[in-house]
Amino acid sequence: MSTEVKINSPISQDSNYILKPKNEEEVSLIVKDLYKKNLPTEIIGSSSKNFIGNKLQCAKILNLSKLSGIIEYLPEELYIKVKACTPLVEIEEILRKNNQQLAFEPIDFGYISFSKSNKGTAAGYLSCNFAGSRRFKSGSVRDHVLGFRGVNGKGDIIKSGGTVVKNVTGYDLSKLITGSFGTLIALTEITFKVLPKKDSSSTLVIHEKNKEKIAKLFDNLQSSSNEISGSIFVPVEPNDKKYTKNREKIFKFNDLKNEGSFLAIRMEGSKKSIDERIRGLTDELNLKDKTKSILDVHQSLLFWERINNLELFSETLNGLVRVVVPPSRCIDLMKYLDQNYKYYIDWCGALFWIEISGMDETKLLKIKDYIITLGGYVTVIKNPKNLAPIKDIFTIDETRLHISKKIKESFDPKGIFNPGKMYRSI
Amino acid sequence: MSELILPKIDKTTILSRDKIIYKLKKITKSENVLHQDDEIKPYETDALSAYKQRPLLVVLPENVQEVSKILKYCNEEKIKVIPRGAGTGLSGGALPLNDAILLGLGKFNKILEIDFNNKCVVAQPGVTNLSITHAVQHRGFYYAPDPSSQLACSIGGNVAENSGGVHSLKYGTTTNNILGVELVLMDGKICRLGGKTLDQEGYDLLGLICGSEGLLGVITEVTVKILKKPQSVKAALIGFPSIEDSGNCVTEIISKGIVPAGMEIMDKALIEATDNFCKAGYPRDAETLLIVELDGTTSEVNELIKTVSEIAKKNNSSSIKLSKNEKERLAFWAGRKAAFPACGAMAPDYYCMDGTIPRGKLSQVLKEIQRLSKKYNLPVANAFHAGDGNLHPLIMYDGNNKDELKRTEEFGADILKYCVKLGGVLTGEHGVGIEKRELMCEMFNDNDIQQQLKIKQSLDEKNLLNPGKVYPILRKCAEEGRVHVHRGENKFPDLPRF
Numbered sequence: 001m002s003t004e005v006k007i008n009s010p011i012s013q014d015s016n017y018i019l020k021p022k023n024e025e026e027v028s029l030i031v032k033d034l035y036k037k038n039l040p041t042e043i044i045g046s047s048s049k050n051f052i053g054n055k056l057q058c059a060k061i062l063n064l065s066k067l068s069g070i071i072e073y074l075p076e077e078l079y080i081k082v083k084a085c086t087p088l089v090e091i092e093e094i095l096r097k098n099n100q101q102l103a104f105e106p107i108d109f110g111y112i113s114f115s116k117s118n119k120g121t122a123a124g125y126l127s128c129n130f131a132g133s134r135r136f137k138s139g140s141v142r143d144h145v146l147g148f149r150g151v152n153g154k155g156d157i158i159k160s161g162g163t164v165v166k167n168v169t170g171y172d173l174s175k176l177i178t179g180s181f182g183t184l185i186a187l188t189e190i191t192f193k194v195l196p197k198k199d200s201s202s203t204l205v206i207h208e209k210n211k212e213k214i215a216k217l218f219d220n221l222q223s224s225s226n227e228i229s230g231s232i233f234v235p236v237e238p239n240d241k242k243y244t245k246n247r248e249k250i251f252k253f254n255d256l257k258n259e260g261s262f263l264a265i266r267m268e269g270s271k272k273s274i275d276e277r278i279r280g281l282t283d284e285l286n287l288k289d290k291t292k293s294i295l296d297v298h299q300s301l302l303f304w305e306r307i308n309n310l311e312l313f314s315e316t317l318n319g320l321v322r323v324v325v326p327p328s329r330c331i332d333l334m335k336y337l338d339q340n341y342k343y344y345i346d347w348c349g350a351l352f353w354i355e356i357s358g359m360d361e362t363k364l365l366k367i368k369d370y371i372i373t374l375g376g377y378v379t380v381i382k383n384p385k386n387l388a389p390i391k392d393i394f395t396i397d398e399t400r401l402h403i404s405k406k407i408k409e410s411f412d413p414k415g416i417f418n419p420g421k422m423y424r425s426i
Numbered sequence: 427m428s429e430l431i432l433p434k435i436d437k438t439t440i441l442s443r444d445k446i447i448y449k450l451k452k453i454t455k456s457e458n459v460l461h462q463d464d465e466i467k468p469y470e471t472d473a474l475s476a477y478k479q480r481p482l483l484v485v486l487p488e489n490v491q492e493v494s495k496i497l498k499y500c501n502e503e504k505i506k507v508i509p510r511g512a513g514t515g516l517s518g519g520a521l522p523l524n525d526a527i528l529l530g531l532g533k534f535n536k537i538l539e540i541d542f543n544n545k546c547v548v549a550q551p552g553v554t555n556l557s558i559t560h561a562v563q564h565r566g567f568y569y570a571p572d573p574s575s576q577l578a579c580s581i582g583g584n585v586a587e588n589s590g591g592v593h594s595l596k597y598g599t600t601t602n603n604i605l606g607v608e609l610v611l612m613d614g615k616i617c618r619l620g621g622k623t624l625d626q627e628g629y630d631l632l633g634l635i636c637g638s639e640g641l642l643g644v645i646t647e648v649t650v651k652i653l654k655k656p657q658s659v660k661a662a663l664i665g666f667p668s669i670e671d672s673g674n675c676v677t678e679i680i681s682k683g684i685v686p687a688g689m690e691i692m693d694k695a696l697i698e699a700t701d702n703f704c705k706a707g708y709p710r711d712a713e714t715l716l717i718v719e720l721d722g723t724t725s726e727v728n729e730l731i732k733t734v735s736e737i738a739k740k741n742n743s744s745s746i747k748l749s750k751n752e753k754e755r756l757a758f759w760a761g762r763k764a765a766f767p768a769c770g771a772m773a774p775d776y777y778c779m780d781g782t783i784p785r786g787k788l789s790q791v792l793k794e795i796q797r798l799s800k801k802y803n804l805p806v807a808n809a810f811h812a813g814d815g816n817l818h819p820l821i822m823y824d825g826n827n828k829d830e831l832k833r834t835e836e837f838g839a840d841i842l843k844y845c846v847k848l849g850g851v852l853t854g855e856h857g858v859g860i861e862k863r864e865l866m867c868e869m870f871n872d873n874d875i876q877q878q879l880k881i882k883q884s885l886d887e888k889n890l891l892n893p894g895k896v897y898p899i900l901r902k903c904a905e906e907g908r909v910h911v912h913r914g915e916n917k918f919p920d921l922p923r924f
Binding site: 162176 | 541566567611615618622624626630634636637656657677681684722725782784785786811815851852854857858862866870874875876880881
């Protein structure tokens with residue numbers, strides 16, 4: 001146990017603002033005490049994504065960063081079991097050595113604040129459930145969590161799931177806690193499903209700016225049997241000084257010849273299969289007369305890394321929102337955004353990352369209302385400095401809020417974990 | 427059959443039967459409320475037909491408002507409700523109770539929307555799994571999860587059970603393939619979870635509902651993802667002289683970075699049974715048979731099937747056949763898909779288990795099953811979804827012999843306990859239901875179960891929705907029965923089960 005928490009002493013001494021347990025038993029002891037004393041507590045790992053969600057002011061901070069390390073990795077069983085706050089880079093490194101990966105393609109949120117990598121911990125990543133570009137093919141974070149252990153708001157150690165993919169024994173709590181922003185449970189252990197890395201990858205870039213054509217291309221790509229694993233549209237930035245023009249700098253590649261808006265398509269697999277699929281797509285999408293570039297494996301890897309690092313929004317002082325819409329509505333949102341916002345589209349038209357200058361509650365709500373009419377939702381990722389707390393960081397309707405409150409109570413009856421992090425009442 | 431412990435009967439409800447019938451007839455059409463003996467009889471059991479219970483009455487609502495009103499009424503009057511889809515479940519999840527209304531979703535049988543633009547289909551819960559694929563295949567699409575009962579099982583039931591199939595290693599189970607549901611809570615509240623977006627924000631309530639076995643709400647609409655059919659599908663049929671060799675081959679295929687669409691193992695007993703039953707042309711000299719199916723782009727499939735053959739040879743395969751066309755590929759599967767009826771032809775009764783183990787423990791678990799087979803003096807044949815570790819041992823016995831029945835149940839429970847001991851789980855795709863309820867404490871401790879019960883309580887305070895399922899009533903690890911089939915008198919004898 002760290003100096004902040006002493007064994008056999010009252011854990012909740014006021015001087016011990018930050019509690020740093022070393023193992024699951026200590027987490028349980030601490031939470032039992034917090035529960036008894038009814039102390040609102042902020043749960044943190046490495047704080048890499050702490051800026052997402054409502055700001056908290058809690059009596060205590062439960063820092064789980066000492067719960068770190070790989071517990072069990074069986075490449076042939078396609079899973080890795082880790083302590084909750086194992087750095088994601090450590091997990092990715094060991095998987096890389098075995099030619100495996102977390103197929104949901106973790107996003108690196110470090111760049112949008114400090115222009116450098118800061119991927120944070122496994123638990124932090126699970127708590128946010130934000131998957132990268134491969135999501136539309138491989139699923140989200142929640143689809144790759146096989147099981148977990150953790151401590152609920154009463155201090156009870158609980159577990160759910162296991163290490164196998166096919167498991168219908170009891171409620172699927174792994175999904176429920178994924179994306180719960182630490183409001184249900186203090187995680188202590190996570191088992192992720194892992195998958196083989198493909199031998200190679202290539203990116204076909206189509207230089208196109210016409211919105212209707214882009215939407216049509218996205219639609220055709222989703223219907224293609226040429227197996228793509230990434231598809232994004234990056235328009236040119238608006239002609240507005242409030243938005244940094246870094247697009248050309250970020251996507252400076254030897255083989256990316258043309259300037260201007262582009263749609264990029266990733267293919268992964270064997271070299272032979274990729275070449276075949278590029279030919280297949282060229283025919284299928286009628287691309288013969290289009291201006292195209294092809295990025296080889298080296299450029300392709302870097303290209304998608306930069307996309308999933310959100311480098312387009314590096315150190316932005318503007319607001320940043322993540323918007324998910326039904327893919328067919330991407331054309332409507334593109335028209336709505338027009339040249340007034342800096343954005344790019346991922347997941348074959350289903351995900352928008354939008355930078356909003358001068359974001360205040362009025363401006364945000366206006367966009368949000370429109371997106372809700374499209375059947376989508378908005379999550380505020382970056383709330384600019386000096387801006388009063390925004391009420392609606394997340395999108396929720398009344399019925400789901402009602403159920404969510406009940407679920408919250410079942411895990412954390414006194415509401416001590418990250419109170420108000422997602423919604424004011426949860 | 428072992429005596430089944432059921433929730434305490436509420437005599438007040440039974441005495442109020444006439445009043446309840448009257449009230450329900452005000453909510454839905456009179457003919458939708460079934461209460462005569464001959465009308466109720468077909469609903470006495472689901473596909474775990476060893477257990478039968480007469481429901482208080484059966485109601486077949488026609489729309490979500492009716493479902494909402496029925497549940498609200500039952501909640502207010504403290505009447506238990508058992509939701510039921512097509513009744514093809516193998517774990518007794520839809521087993522009625524004498525003092526409960528059986529709420530059948532059979533009239534919710536329409537596909538509401540085929541949305542090719544968003545690559546999804548919106549269906550009522552009573553629509554069968556296969557009819558979704560039928561509705562979209564003309565444009566080259568399909569719905570991925572393919573439980574063996576897909577011809578008859580309903581999509582609502584698939585959501586309740588989180589059904590899998592032979593392709594779940596690559597394509598996931600139901601939970602990975604649905605975008606949204608409409609459901610009604612026990613208090614009558616109608617909720618929409620998800621929609622046509624890939625992700626949902628906030629608590630993953632959709633993920634919680636999927637696989638909750640009808641304990642948290644009644645599903646009245648499902649939105650599923652549809653996928654484009656792969657360019658090419660090929661299969662390899664590989665014989666091995668030992669369990670170890672086939673197990674090692676599976677491990678090496680995965681280690682080489684190949685994720686087959688399907689990977690099935692059958693043991694010698696099942697090879698012989700199926701070959702006798704449907705002349706599948708399987709290598710009868712092999713100890714185990716492995717079917718590997720690969721799909722994707724043409725050149726990728728061609729490359730991978732070559733690699734799989736090489737791996738098989740390296741692991742001492744005794745025979746390898748590669749499918750040259752679609753007809754041959756389907757022929758490879760014919761025997762595997764006849765596994766259940768083939769066992770039915772070999773013994774008066776068979777009894778199907780459903781545990782999942784880590785793939786690498788295959789030979790270990792098969793050896794233990796053989797040891798137990800000798801111990802209990804009962805023959806067993808094994809089918810195994812090797813790709814995802816889901817094991818279906820089929821124990822053959824004579825149900826008329828009470829001692830044999832008792833031994834069968836003990837044998838089955840021992841297998842599941844061993845699966846858990848090896849790091850596996852009690853059920854991979856059939857659900858807990860009443861069948862494995864008392865074995866839950868093999869996997870979960872009191873804290874784990876209490877947390878799950880609190881979730882149940884938070885959405886169904888009075889414990890009226892499908893009570894007595896999934897969670898142990900007496901908190902003991904009794905050995906209860908599982909899928910028993912007597913003289914082929916399966917509830918759905920024509921449904922393939924694999």
